[in-house]
Amino acid sequence: MESGRAPNVSAHGATIPVVGYGTMLYPEPERAVGLIAHAIEYGYRHIDTARKYGSEQWVGEAIRGSGVPRDELWVTTKVTEENAKADDFARSVDTSLQTLGLDYVDLLLIHWPQPSVPLEETLEALAKAKRDGLTRHIGVSNFTVALLDEAVAKCSEQIVTNQVEYHAYLRQDKLLTACARHGLFVTCYAPVARTRLLDDPVITEIGTAHGKTAAQVALRWLVQQPQLVVVPRAVEFSEIEEDIDLFDFELSDDEMSRIGALRDKNIRIVDPEARRPVWDEG
Ligand SMILES: NC(=O)c1ccc[n+]([C@@H]2O[C@H](COP(=O)([O-])OP(=O)(O)OC[C@H]3O[C@@H](n4cnc5c(N)ncnc54)[C@H](OP(=O)(O)O)[C@@H]3O)[C@@H](O)[C@H]2O)c1
Incomplete structure (x- = not known):
């Protein structure tokens, strides 16, 4: 079997492979461990x-079965907004580690902002998890520019990423600029826009020209951008x-721009009414 490998990016001492395997939503849960194991293999x-995905146990099983040394793997998990209070946060981290069967994760994220709990309290719980050695690095997810600025200013430990929806159909200029200003890498979720990008004529045409699938073009367009x-x-x-075989071809400047122009569609897919902050437009 040919082995796919991704290069790394670094921010504030964190060095992370630029392609990760997302484990949210397995339509057939009984296949999950085999799929994660295949990704690692x-x-x-x-x-x-x-915690919210219910996949931590399967991730732990696949890691244990893989034979890959722990320090060669990067594992990210997240604490849900229901656990934003300090005690709940600490309990959630303990449960995650127990469920994963790991002593530490590489990255711990606040999954969504929680307006009913002071951000300082959640940030301090996040920073404490790092100081206690339960995670090597910390970050946030679904934070707007204003929330990110506040988090970076108030957190006593360095934030390394904001994990947000980003793909060629969504404008995220303001957020990307803010992340760059803080020296973070951006983790892009829903990177193929949950398949919406896969029928796009610009993407498929460029894929044909390179002998690559639409998914590979959509992902390459992201990883070809800095951080x-x-x-x-x-x-x-x-x-x-x-999804990881992205590093044996390159998009030209013209192809990057043509795909970049698709952002005018401005389609946000993950927008849960109960959790969403007031998103930055543009
Ligand atoms: N922080 C957050 O709030 C948040 C929110 C959402 C997601 N995430 C993370 O981001 C990960 C990915 O996001 P997502 O699942 O929402 O969106 P996504 O990766 O953009 O889309 C997943 C869909 O794309 C399809 N797909 C992927 N690669 C493909 C390929 N090579 N060819 C054809 N179809 C392909 C999958 O098809 P099949 O089902 O047929 O394989 C699946 O239906 C999640 O698993 C999770 O880890 C984080």
Whole structure:
């Protein structure tokens, strides 16, 4: 089997593979461990999970079965907004580690902002998890520019990423600029826009020109930009392989611009009414 491998990006001492395997939503849960195991066997060294996904146990099983040394793998997990208070946060981290069967994760994220709990309290719980050695690095997810600025200013430990929806159909200029200003890498979720990008004529035409699939073009467009990390989720072995085989071709400046122009569609897919902050437009 040919092994896919992704290069790394670094921010504030964190060095992360730019392609991670997303583990949200397995339509057939009984296949989950096999799929995660396949990703690791194929060469993925970065797995994205969360308490909310219910996939931590499967991630732990796949890691234990892989034979890959722990320090060669990057594992991210997240604490949900229901656990934003300090005690709940600490309990959630303990449960995550127990469920994963790991002593530490590489990255711990606040999954969504929680307006009913002071941000300082959640940030301090996040920073404490790092100081206690439960995570090597910390970050946030679904934070707007204003929330990110506040988090960076108030957190006693360095934030390394904001994990947000980003793909060629969504304008995220303001957020990307803010992340760059803080020296973060951006983790892009829903990177193929949950398949919406896969029928786009611009993407498919460029794919044909390079002998690559639409998913590979959509992902390559992201990882060819500075400091971007992608966490696609696929439940077919062949798609898992495709999603990391992105480093044997390059998009031209013209192709990058043509794909970049698709952002005028401005489609946001993950927008849960109960959790969403007031998103930055543009
Ligand atoms: N922080 C957050 O709030 C947040 C929110 C959402 C997601 N995430 C993370 O981001 C990950 C990915 O996001 P997502 O699942 O929402 O969106 P996504 O990766 O853009 O889309 C997943 C869909 O794309 C398809 N796909 C992937 N690779 C493909 C390929 N090579 N060829 C054809 N189809 C392909 C999958 O098809 P199949 O099902 O057929 O494999 C699946 O239906 C999640 O697993 C999670 O780890 C984080």
